[in-house]
């Protein structure tokens with residue numbers, strides 16, 4: 769569980785499960801690899817993500833974290849439209 773204060777000031781928190789803050793992103797290649805595995809447990813599926821993304825519900829900014837985790841986002845995207 770963690771907090772991340774968005775640049776707009778909104779305090780995001782991933783402590784509720786499920787939540788609408790945190791997204792797990794898989795590349796097409798990773799999805800192919802996962803689909804080849806038999807009977808993959810749900811928790812193992814989480815560990816195979818390529819990126820972890822937090823979306824601010826107030827302004828729509830996306831905070832993209834690397835597959836290696838960490839507390840500093842690799843990229844921050846602001847909604848244009």
Ligand SMILES: [Zn+2]
Nearest residue numbers: 774776824827
């Ligand atoms: Zn925001």
